[in-house]
Amino acid sequence: MSYGFSIFSHPSFRPAFSACRSLLLGCTLALLALLTNSSIAADEESSPAEKASDQRRDLHLYMKGRALYQKFCVDCHGTTGRGNGPWAVGLEAQPRNFRSGLYKFRTTKYGTLPVDADLERTIRSGISGTAMPVFANLLDDEMLSVIYYLKSLSRAWKDPAQASQSVTLPKEAPTWLGSDEERKSHLPAGAERYRLLCAVCHGESGKGDGPGGTGMMDAWEHPIRPAALAAEHHKSGDSPLDLYRTIATGLNGTPMIGFADALKEQEIWELVAWIDELGKQAEARGDRPSTPVIELPGKKE
Numbered sequence: 001m002s003y004g005f006s007i008f009s010h011p012s013f014r015p016a017f018s019a020c021r022s023l024l025l026g027c028t029l030a031l032l033a034l035l036t037n038s039s040i041a042a043d044e045e046s047s048p049a050e051k052a053s054d055q056r057r058d059l060h061l062y063m064k065g066r067a068l069y070q071k072f073c074v075d076c077h078g079t080t081g082r083g084n085g086p087w088a089v090g091l092e093a094q095p096r097n098f099r100s101g102l103y104k105f106r107t108t109k110y111g112t113l114p115v116d117a118d119l120e121r122t123i124r125s126g127i128s129g130t131a132m133p134v135f136a137n138l139l140d141d142e143m144l145s146v147i148y149y150l151k152s153l154s155r156a157w158k159d160p161a162q163a164s165q166s167v168t169l170p171k172e173a174p175t176w177l178g179s180d181e182e183r184k185s186h187l188p189a190g191a192e193r194y195r196l197l198c199a200v201c202h203g204e205s206g207k208g209d210g211p212g213g214t215g216m217m218d219a220w221e222h223p224i225r226p227a228a229l230a231a232e233h234h235k236s237g238d239s240p241l242d243l244y245r246t247i248a249t250g251l252n253g254t255p256m257i258g259f260a261d262a263l264k265e266q267e268i269w270e271l272v273a274w275i276d277e278l279g280k281q282a283e284a285r286g287d288r289p290s291t292p293v294i295e296l297p298g299k300k301e
């Protein structure tokens, strides 16, 4: 048996551990006896009160979140969160329908729910090239309540089986990515993998015009195009870590799957380097794709 924890293999620890295991019941009872007094007392005294205070807290979050939603989000995302507010008309990237529980920008596995920090990142940073604004100045408790409210809009969050957690992502980019000299030696590998796995949708030169990228629909039945990766700005952030996250975890509800299981960390970084190179090459040729600037229709009375 391996615990991956050195104290279990320490010679002086072993006898005590197995003695306790052979007397498992006795040990458990002794432990229970130690715990019961305090925990039962705590249960009797504070449990109903705790429950009531939890409920009050939830109600407070919900009401506050709903008020913020109605002030800042409803014109695009719609009264019931279906993404069909009055400002949604004519937008190419349609506001998210929150009823489905499908979120594109996540640190979690492709196909699973995001964690709160994912929603916060999107809400604070906005989504480049779409109508989704930047709400960088929401206070922490406002953020908490607006996220609470978004989650109340979909059944997916009520199913504990769908609870999800972030996958392990690198905390910083490799140093070679920052050095022009060293980066060069990784470009051929990135270019090759890009041609194999990505060009069919994103196009050889990263303009989003690959032969397989036409006529695609997203999960909400809106037409969707592969991203123009050679553009300066990307929906979910422009840093190498942002690109890494998207390539690793994919974008739910779109044909952009996550490659975390198929590619090694180094291989994903090589793709990030190649995407950066595609932008530089397009810039040098003078045909870098531009990120759309969205004109909002203004509040309809």
Ligand code: HEC
Pocket (backbone or CB within 6 Å): 068, 069, 072, 073, 074, 075, 076, 077, 087, 091, 093, 094, 095, 096, 102, 103, 104, 105, 106, 119, 122, 123, 127, 130, 131, 132, 133, 135, 146, 235, 296
């Ligand atoms: C002017 C329109 C507009 C407003 C106002 C707006 N959004 Fe959005 N939002 C969008 C669009 C468009 C998208 C989808 C972009 C895409 O899918 O590429 C989006 C997507 C999102 C997403 C989904 C991110 C994901 O991972 O899929 C979240 C979360 C979100 N908005 C939260 C909010 C919140 C919270 C507010 C209010 C505080 C708000 N939005 C206000 C237009 C808007």
Ligand code: HEC
Pocket (backbone or CB within 6 Å): 104, 194, 197, 198, 199, 200, 201, 202, 212, 213, 216, 224, 225, 226, 227, 229, 233, 234, 235, 236, 237, 243, 246, 247, 251, 254, 255, 256, 257, 259, 271
């Ligand atoms: C089947 C088609 C398809 C393939 C194959 C594909 N993608 Fe995508 N990708 C998409 C679509 C569609 C989007 C846009 C989703 C959106 O706008 O919501 C996208 C978006 C992206 C983005 C997000 C950019 C942003 O705006 O934040 C990155 C990065 C990306 N893809 C990288 C890759 C890489 C690297 C590969 C190969 C390993 C790849 N994709 C393979 C279809 C594909």
